Amino acid sequence: MRARFLDGIPLLLALTLGACAQMQPRGTGDLGVVIERESGRVQIVENSGRTSLGIVDGLGDLSHASVVYSRDARYAYVFGRDGGLTKVDLLMRTIVKRVMQAGNSIGGAISQDGTLVAAQNYTPGGVKVFRADTLELVADIPATYGPNRERAKVVGLADAPGNRFVFSLFEAGEIWIADLTDPARPKVDKLTNVGRQPYDGFITPDGRYYLAGLFGDDGLALVDLWHTERGATRILDGYGKGEEKLPVYKMPHLRGWAIAGDTAYLPAIGRHEVLVVDTRHWHEVGRVAVAGQPVFAIARPDGRQVWVNFAFPDNGKVQVIDTETRRVMRTLEPGHAILHLEFTPRGEAVWISARDDDRVLVYDTATLAQIAALPVDGPSGIFFTSRAGRVGF
Amino acid sequence: MRRHRAMVVFALLAASAQGLPASAGAAEEIAAPASARQRELFKLLKHDCGSCHGMRLTGGLGPALTPDALKDKVEANLTATILSGRPNTAMPPWQAFISEPEAAWLVSRMRKGVADAR
Structure with a gap:
C-alpha cells in the first residue's frame, strides 16, 4: 500500500515540473551514469550532446562501484563498496531509495524479467536479492562452503535466462546457479571444484555460457547454462604454460x-x-x-x-x-x-x-x-x- | 617491545639503504619520504592498494588494512609483505615501485587510518 503511494510521487512531481517550460519530457536512451568514486556522487550524463545533466550525491563509498538499469532505463541501481545499494532516478536526478545491505560489496545484476536486483557481497559473503521496485529484501543466499561452513567472497555475478543468477565463490572454487523463479524459495545448483580462486565471471550475450576467470589456475571455467548437469569444464587450460605469472x-x-x-x-x-x-x-x-x-x-x-x-x-x-x-x-x-x-x-x-x-x-x-x-x-x-x-x- | 625492536632494525636498514649514517636518532627523519612523494604514495595506497583492499582500506578481495585490523601485526612483516608480496595469494610484490623506507611510511600511514583524508 505504502509502496504504491510512493510510486505515485515521482509521477506527480513529473507532472508538476512538466508544466514548467524548462522541463520537457525526455527519453532515457542516451543517458548514463559516471561514478565519482571518492566523493560518493554520480553524474548523470547524456551521450547525444556529450554533456553532464547533473549530480546525485550521498551514495557512500563508490570505489569499485557498478550500476545496472531498470528495464525501462529510468532507474540506475548503484552498488557501492560499503554495501550501499542506491536506486537513482535519472530523470528527476534524485535518490529514490537507498539500503545498506552488506558490509562490503562489489556489484550486482538485474533479473531477466526486471523485477529483482541482486547484490554480490564479500562481507558477509553471499548474494542478496531485492525487489527492484521497493528494494525490499526477498532472498538471502549465504555463500557457505566446505566442512567448516565458511563464507566465501562472491564474484562474477551475472543474470541468466530463466530469472537465474550465476556467480562464483572466490575461496571455495565453486560456481552457483540460483533460480529465482519463485523469489521466496531460490533453488541453488552448486558446481564444485571448478578451479582455484575464480576472480570474476561473465555471461555470453545470448545468455548461454558463463565463464569464470581463475586466479589460482591457468585457465577459465566454462558452464553451458543449457546443460548445467554437465558441470563446469576447463577451457584455455594452461594458457600460461606454467610460466611464472607477472x-x-x-x-x-x-x-x-x-x-x-x-x-x-x-x-x-x-x-x-x-x-x-x-x-x-x-x-x-x-x-x-x-x-x-x-x-x-x-x-x-x-x-x-x-x-x-x-x-x-x-x-x-x-x-x-x-x-x-x-x-x-x-x-x-x-x-x-x-x-x-x-x-x-x-x-x-x-x-x-x-x-x-x-x-x-x-x-x-x-x-x-x-x-x-x-x-x-x-x-x-x-x-x-x-x-x-x-x-x- | 618486539615491535619497537623491529622498528629500530627497520630504520637502520632504511638508513643504510640510502647510504646515510645509520644513527638511530635520525632514523625517523630519514625514513620519511619527501612530501611530494608522500602525496603520490598516499594516492597509490588509496587507489592502487585500494583496488583490492578498498579505497578506504576496509577490505575487498584483499583483507582490511584499517588501524584496527593492523593493531596486532608486526611492523617488519607488513613492510615485507608490501615489498615482496605473498606467494599463492593475490598480493603482488611492490618493490619495483616502492622502497623500504616508503613501505614503512605506508604502514605508518595505514595505522593512522585513511577513511576521512583525501
Missing part, C-alpha cells in the same frame, strides 16, 4: 566482455596479452601482445575493434585492437589512471575515464581522435542505459 597489480574485469563475431577477447591474467578464443568450440585461436596487463577488453558494438585498458603501472594507455588482423592498430595515451571505458549504444564514440585528470574523455571510434572532455571528480565506471536491455549487464 605480479598482478589489478585483477582483470571480465564483465565488459568483448565478443566480436565468433571470437571472444579476454584479458590474460599475469600476462601482457589478450587471449582470442573461438566461442563455438572454446579453443584459443590467437593472442594479441599488448602494452601491459589488461583490465578491461571491450568490443565496439559492431565487433570490429576491441579497446583495452591496463593495470598499474601501464594505466595511462589504451590500445585499440583491429579484430580483422588481431593486431594493435593504435596506442592512445588519453590521460592518467584510465579506469574504464564505455561505448555509446551503437559505438560511434567511446567514453574513457581518466581518474587522476578528473576528466572523462570522448573519442571518435572511426578517427580515434578525442572529440570531447567532461570534468568529473575522480571518475571510474561509466554506464550507459543501453545496458538495460542486454543480458549480463
Whole structure:
C-alpha cells in the first residue's frame, strides 16, 4: 500500500515540473551514469550532446562501484563498496531509495524479467536479492562452503535466462546457479571444484555460457547454462604454460566482455596479452601482445575493434585492437589512471575515464581522435542505459 | 617491545639503504619520504592498494588494512609483505615501485587510518 503511494510521487512531481517550460519530457536512451568514486556522487550524463545533466550525491563509498538499469532505463541501481545499494532516478536526478545491505560489496545484476536486483557481497559473503521496485529484501543466499561452513567472497555475478543468477565463490572454487523463479524459495545448483580462486565471471550475450576467470589456475571455467548437469569444464587450460605469472597489480574485469563475431577477447591474467578464443568450440585461436596487463577488453558494438585498458603501472594507455588482423592498430595515451571505458549504444564514440585528470574523455571510434572532455571528480565506471536491455549487464 | 625492536632494525636498514649514517636518532627523519612523494604514495595506497583492499582500506578481495585490523601485526612483516608480496595469494610484490623506507611510511600511514583524508 505504502509502496504504491510512493510510486505515485515521482509521477506527480513529473507532472508538476512538466508544466514548467524548462522541463520537457525526455527519453532515457542516451543517458548514463559516471561514478565519482571518492566523493560518493554520480553524474548523470547524456551521450547525444556529450554533456553532464547533473549530480546525485550521498551514495557512500563508490570505489569499485557498478550500476545496472531498470528495464525501462529510468532507474540506475548503484552498488557501492560499503554495501550501499542506491536506486537513482535519472530523470528527476534524485535518490529514490537507498539500503545498506552488506558490509562490503562489489556489484550486482538485474533479473531477466526486471523485477529483482541482486547484490554480490564479500562481507558477509553471499548474494542478496531485492525487489527492484521497493528494494525490499526477498532472498538471502549465504555463500557457505566446505566442512567448516565458511563464507566465501562472491564474484562474477551475472543474470541468466530463466530469472537465474550465476556467480562464483572466490575461496571455495565453486560456481552457483540460483533460480529465482519463485523469489521466496531460490533453488541453488552448486558446481564444485571448478578451479582455484575464480576472480570474476561473465555471461555470453545470448545468455548461454558463463565463464569464470581463475586466479589460482591457468585457465577459465566454462558452464553451458543449457546443460548445467554437465558441470563446469576447463577451457584455455594452461594458457600460461606454467610460466611464472607477472605480479598482478589489478585483477582483470571480465564483465565488459568483448565478443566480436565468433571470437571472444579476454584479458590474460599475469600476462601482457589478450587471449582470442573461438566461442563455438572454446579453443584459443590467437593472442594479441599488448602494452601491459589488461583490465578491461571491450568490443565496439559492431565487433570490429576491441579497446583495452591496463593495470598499474601501464594505466595511462589504451590500445585499440583491429579484430580483422588481431593486431594493435593504435596506442592512445588519453590521460592518467584510465579506469574504464564505455561505448555509446551503437559505438560511434567511446567514453574513457581518466581518474587522476578528473576528466572523462570522448573519442571518435572511426578517427580515434578525442572529440570531447567532461570534468568529473575522480571518475571510474561509466554506464550507459543501453545496458538495460542486454543480458549480463 | 618486539615491535619497537623491529622498528629500530627497520630504520637502520632504511638508513643504510640510502647510504646515510645509520644513527638511530635520525632514523625517523630519514625514513620519511619527501612530501611530494608522500602525496603520490598516499594516492597509490588509496587507489592502487585500494583496488583490492578498498579505497578506504576496509577490505575487498584483499583483507582490511584499517588501524584496527593492523593493531596486532608486526611492523617488519607488513613492510615485507608490501615489498615482496605473498606467494599463492593475490598480493603482488611492490618493490619495483616502492622502497623500504616508503613501505614503512605506508604502514605508518595505514595505522593512522585513511577513511576521512583525501
